[in-house]
Amino acid sequence: MLKVENLKASIEGKQILNGVNLSVNPGEIHAIMGPNGSGKSTLASVLAGRDSYQVTEGSISFLNQDLLEMAPEDRAREGLFLAFQYPVEIPGVSTTNFLKTAVNQIREHRGQEALDAVTFLKLIKEKMKLVEIDNSLLSRALNDGFSGGEKKRNEIFQMAVLEPRLAILDETDSGLDIDALRIVANGVNTLRNKDNATIVVTHYQRLLDYIIPDFVHVLYNGRIVKSGTKELAKKLEEKGYDWIRENETTIAG
Amino acid sequence: MSKDDQILEELTSSEYKYGFETAIDADEAPKGLNEDIIRFISAKKEEPEWMLEWRLNAFEKWKTLKEPKWPNVKYPEINYQDIIYYSAIKQKATPSNLDEVDPELIETFKKLGISLEEQKRLTGVAVDAVLDSVSVATTFKDKLGELGIIFCSFSEAVKEHPELVKKYMGSVVPVNDNYFAALNSAVFSDGSFAYIPKGVRCPMELSTYFRINAANTGQFERTLIIAEEGSYVSYLEGCTAPMRDENQLHAAIVEIYAAKDAEVKYSTVQNWYPGNKEGKGGIYNFVTKRGICAGSGSKISWTQVETGSAITWKYPSCILKGDNSVGEFYSVAVTNNMQQADTGTKMIHIGKNTKSRIVSKGVSAGKSQNSYRGLVQVMPRAENARNFSQCDSLLMGDKCGAHTFPYIETGNKSAQIEHEATTSKIGEDQIFYCNQRGIGTEDAVALIVNGYCKEVLNQLPMEFAVEAQKLLALTLEGSVG
Numbered sequence: 096m097l098k099v100e101n102l103k104a105s106i107e108g109k110q111i112l113n114g115v116n117l118s119v120n121p122g123e124i125h126a127i128m129g130p131n132g133s134g135k136s137t138l139a140s141v142l143a144g145r146d147s148y149q150v151t152e153g154s155i156s157f158l159n160q161d162l163l164e165m166a167p168e169d170r171a172r173e174g175l176f177l178a179f180q181y182p183v184e185i186p187g188v189s190t191t192n193f194l195k196t197a198v199n200q201i202r203e204h205r206g207q208e209a210l211d212a213v214t215f216l217k218l219i220k221e222k223m224k225l226v227e228i229d230n231s232l233l234s235r236a237l238n239d240g241f242s243g244g245e246k247k248r249n250e251i252f253q254m255a256v257l258e259p260r261l262a263i264l265d266e267t268d269s270g271l272d273i274d275a276l277r278i279v280a281n282g283v284n285t286l287r288n289k290d291n292a293t294i295v296v297t298h299y300q301r302l303l304d305y306i307i308p309d310f311v312h313v314l315y316n317g318r319i320v321k322s323g324t325k326e327l328a329k330k331l332e333e334k335g336y337d338w339i340r341e342n343e344t345t346i347a348g
Numbered sequence: 349m350s351k352d353d354q355i356l357e358e359l360t361s362s363e364y365k366y367g368f369e370t371a372i373d374a375d376e377a378p379k380g381l382n383e384d385i386i387r388f389i390s391a392k393k394e395e396p397e398w399m400l401e402w403r404l405n406a407f408e409k410w411k412t413l414k415e416p417k418w419p420n421v422k423y424p425e426i427n428y429q430d431i432i433y434y435s436a437i438k439q440k441a442t443p444s445n446l447d448e449v450d451p452e453l454i455e456t457f458k459k460l461g462i463s464l465e466e467q468k469r470l471t472g473v474a475v476d477a478v479l480d481s482v483s484v485a486t487t488f489k490d491k492l493g494e495l496g497i498i499f500c501s502f503s504e505a506v507k508e509h510p511e512l513v514k515k516y517m518g519s520v521v522p523v524n525d526n527y528f529a530a531l532n533s534a535v536f537s538d539g540s541f542a543y544i545p546k547g548v549r550c551p552m553e554l555s556t557y558f559r560i561n562a563a564n565t566g567q568f569e570r571t572l573i574i575a576e577e578g579s580y581v582s583y584l585e586g587c588t589a590p591m592r593d594e595n596q597l598h599a600a601i602v603e604i605y606a607a608k609d610a611e612v613k614y615s616t617v618q619n620w621y622p623g624n625k626e627g628k629g630g631i632y633n634f635v636t637k638r639g640i641c642a643g644s645g646s647k648i649s650w651t652q653v654e655t656g657s658a659i660t661w662k663y664p665s666c667i668l669k670g671d672n673s674v675g676e677f678y679s680v681a682v683t684n685n686m687q688q689a690d691t692g693t694k695m696i697h698i699g700k701n702t703k704s705r706i707v708s709k710g711v712s713a714g715k716s717q718n719s720y721r722g723l724v725q726v727m728p729r730a731e732n733a734r735n736f737s738q739c740d741s742l743l744m745g746d747k748c749g750a751h752t753f754p755y756i757e758t759g760n761k762s763a764q765i766e767h768e769a770t771t772s773k774i775g776e777d778q779i780f781y782c783n784q785r786g787i788g789t790e791d792a793v794a795l796i797v798n799g800y801c802k803e804v805l806n807q808l809p810m811e812f813a814v815e816a817q818k819l820l821a822l823t824l825e826g827s828v829g
Contacts, residue, residue: 143784147776167783176784183781187799196795197785204786236799253785 096121096292097142097162097261102153103317104141111137113317114153119261122289126303126328127296129314130336135296136180138314139265142294143177144170158260171197172204174260178250178267185237190249191219193237194256201257222255226282243270251282258286263294268302280305300332315339377434383407386534389434393503393538396510402517406533409524416527419690420719420751421659423632431597433535433568492550497581498543499554502570505541512543516574520603520640520667528599528634528661532568536601539570544579544610553809555584569600575610577643582613584812596621598657600635608643608670613651615808617816620656622823625714627686630658637664641673644699649676651807653816655823658687663721665694668702668730675704678804680816682797682823683716683748692722692753697733697763706737709801711820712748713827719751728759735764741771742800744793744827794821 097119104112111134119125129135141148142155144167155162158173165173185193198218199209210218219233226248238246247267254262264283268276283293283306295306303311303325311328313321320339321327331338377388386407390400415426492499498509505513523533544550575581585602598620604612614637623630633656639648650664666675677693695704704724712718718741726733741750752769774796782792798805798817805813 143780145780167780168786168788171784171786179781179784183775183777185778185781185796185799187802188795193782193785193795196791197782197787200788200791201786257785 096158097294098154098156099142100154102138102141102155103151104137104148105151106137106148110151111148111317112141115314115317115319117312117319119292119294121260121292122287123310124287124293124295124306124308126306126308126311126325127294127314127319128298128300128311128328128331130339131298133314134317135298135314136265137317139177139180139263139294139296142170142263143167143175168200169204171257171259172201176254176257176259176262178247178254178262178264180265180267180269182238182241182246182250184239184241186239188237189235190233190237190253191216194219194253197253197257218256222252225255225285226252227278228252244272244275247271247279248275248282251279255282255286259291261292261294262286263296265296266298267295268297268299276302277305300328303328313339377432379432380429381407381431381433381535385433389535389537392434393506395503395506398510398514399506402523403534406523406530407535410527410530410534413524413527413530416661419661419721420717420753421661421688421690423659423688426597426632428531434537492552495548495551496545497548497550498541500541502536502539502541502572505572509541509543512574513541513572516572516603516605517570518603520605520638521601521636526636529601529636532570532599532601532636536568536570539572539600541571542573542581542583544573544575544581546576546607547578548576549579550581553582553584555586567596567598567600569598571600571602573602573604573612573614573639575604575606575612575646577607578609579607580611582615582809584615584809586617586619586812586815596631598631598633598635600637602635602637602664604639604648606639606641606643606646606648606673609645610643611647611649612639613649614639614664615651615812617653617808617812617819618656618660619819619823621658622656622685622687623658625685627658630687631656632659633657633662634659635662637662638667638694639665639675640667641670641675641699641702643673644670645672646670647674647676649674649678649807650693651678651804652680652691653801653804653808653819654679654681654689654691655819657689660687660689660691662691663693665696666704667696667698668704668733669698670702671699672701673699674702677704677706677708677722678807679708680711680801680804680820681708681718681720682711682820683713683718684823684827685714685716687714687716689717690719690721692720694723695725695735697724697726697730697735700729700731701733702730703734704736706735706739707803708737708739709804710739710741710750711744711797711800711824712741712750713744713824715747717749717751719753721753721755723755723757724765725756726758726760726763726765730760731762733760733763735766737765737767739767739769740800741769742797743771743773744824790821790825793824793827797821797824 099115099117102112102115127135150163195215202209228248267279308325311323311325312319377385386403390403521529524530542554573583606612620631620633641648648666654660668675675695681689681691683689693706706722708720710718710720720739724735739752743750754767756765778796779789779792797820805816808816
């Protein structure tokens with residue numbers, strides 16, 4: 096589904112990703128871990144197509160298409176979803192209205208007819224239960240005045256409505272209390288099926304107690320330096336990122 | 349003698365080459381402005397003598413006034429002698445129903461989405477359609493008539509209801525109020541007149557569509573709305589204008605009179621031709637709109653969505669004379685490309701416990717300039733006056749400008765005045781967020797701008813709000829690269 100090869104990317108002339116290789120198949124959950132500044136969020140942003148990042152080398156193929164040639168909205172329409180680390184506020188636009196616009200643009204892209212108001216509201220109601228989100232939140236302006244937890248839940252709610260092929264959760268666990276974490280994880284697990292895939296970007300192992308990854312990758316200095324199963328996450332939790340740093344130094348030395 | 353006066357002097361004293369008698373048969377006045385032209389217009393409209401006198405008086409006042417130079421707009425000097433001040437649609441007689449209206453005209457209305465038949469049947473909106481200065485068709489008159497509501501063209505009111513016109517015309521916007529008001533008073537072509545009798549709640553939105561049609565014709569609309577004690581009316585004015593090469597002068601007047609406990613809601617969607625991307629062509633919109641809350645407990649609410657015109661100069665205002673009266677101003681002004689807007693409001697607190705609320709949302713894109721200019725004035729005897737003002741500016745790109753000129757004058761210590769202002773840019777983050785959900789950039793901008801303007805759009809009647817949202821999106825098309 097997703098194949099990242101030797102990806103190098105920079106922002107404002109500063110190189111952040113130094114040759115990332117990653118392969119994700121349908122049905123899989125991948126966790127990308129790493130210390131602050133290792134390039135986790137950069138990788139998520141580059142995949143989504145944020146234009147402040149320049150890809151200097153490498154390639155990304157998504158569903159057999161050249162992802163780097165696609166505009167951000169086309170990536171989304173093809174089924175790539177990013178749950179933002181810092182969801183953006185759009186005053187005066189309700190979450191419902193925002194999502195209706197999104198759903199119908201995606202449907203148009205796929206040659207499907209726009210959903211009428213009734214069908215759309217039915218879809219919304221169904222998905223609301225998944226993330227235990229309140230109706231009143233949906234009629235409020237998008238993320239405007241939402242608490243940190245509400246914003247993150249709203250991201251997962253949007254993901255539930257848009258049903259992406261590949262979801263990238265960028266530090267979705269940061270700022271969540273344990274209850275919210277469980278709700279978010281529950282949403283992700285319920286949405287999981289054999290045709291979609293998820294990349295969980297996180298700093299902590301905590302989230303991985305709820306969303307069990309098939310693979311764990313450690314990103315360090317813009318490269319994936321270690322890959323393994325969920326046991327690797329446990330090990331990281333015990334030994335800390337210093338363990339990676341020492342390893343790296345040894346290898347480099 | 350100034351240069352302007354000299355020119356006027358020369359023109360007014362020179363022989364009028366078309367002659368009064370022959371011009372009467374023409375559908376269009378020759379270019380220029382002088383006493384004969386005013387007589388021509390008045391005769392053309394078969395006006396009574398008092399109306400002609402009133403016009404001539406206004407013309408005398410106009411000659412003593414100067415074009416205002418204080419607005420934050422730039423345009424080449426207007427040659428007032430190069431403008432046609434009257435143009436009528438070719439029409440044999442006043443039609444008594446739609447079947448008698450020129451089919452081509454009906455076709456034009458249809459293109460504008462103003463099918464009168466549809467309006468009549470479906471929407472329950474009475475439309476006084478003004479196409480190029482002459483009222484063509486008026487609907488729903490009978491129904492309104494049963495309630496004693498008068499809704500007709502201004503010229504008709506002059507003939508049928510002279511006592512009301514004489515009493516109120518010029519009472520809110522005096523003839524010599526400003527240069528453009530005096531000009532309008534001298535040459536106004538037509539417009540709408542509404543009278544709501546005591547205690548009557550107008551059961552439908554009164555709506556007028558204006559449209560400039562003939563080339564090189566100034567439009568000088570005049571509207572007068574009178575709401576008697578305890579009455580209510582919601583009035584809609586909307587307009588579209590076709591593509592045009594030459595600048596067109598539009599100087600309208602709207603006067604609103606609200607008696608004790610009366611409420612008038614006035615909504616406008618203005619979409620005059622703004623000129624092309626280089627700023628060529630486009631309408632000059634110099635409008636004086638003012639309402640007086642004459643009686644205690646009365647309320648006037650202005651809502652405007654301004655997207656068109658090359659230049660907009662417009663300050664819908666409220667004189668809060670009656671105690672406990674309320675004035676409101678809700679505005680969205682969008683400028684793109686080379687458009688210039690200097691718009692805002694004046695809230696004059698005279699009565700006790702008067703309240704005013706101003707919500708202004710400016711959106712600037714392209715190389716446009718968008719200014720908010722507002723005055724909140726509290727007179728010495730206006731005990732406990734309250735005002736809340738919010739002026740927000742949204743910038744798109746880095747070549748446009750947003751300016752805010754708030755003036756506050758208080759003559760009474762008990763006044764409470766709040767003013768909030770923000771300036772923001774459409775964030776790349778916001779657009780990227782929308783993109784990431786599959787929403788294209790143009791739609792993202794429309795979504796964000798509509799959200800930003802929501803507080804104002806919410807004030808519009810439902811069908812008008814939908815139209816306004818589409819208009820905002822259309823106006824800003826291509827403004828984000």
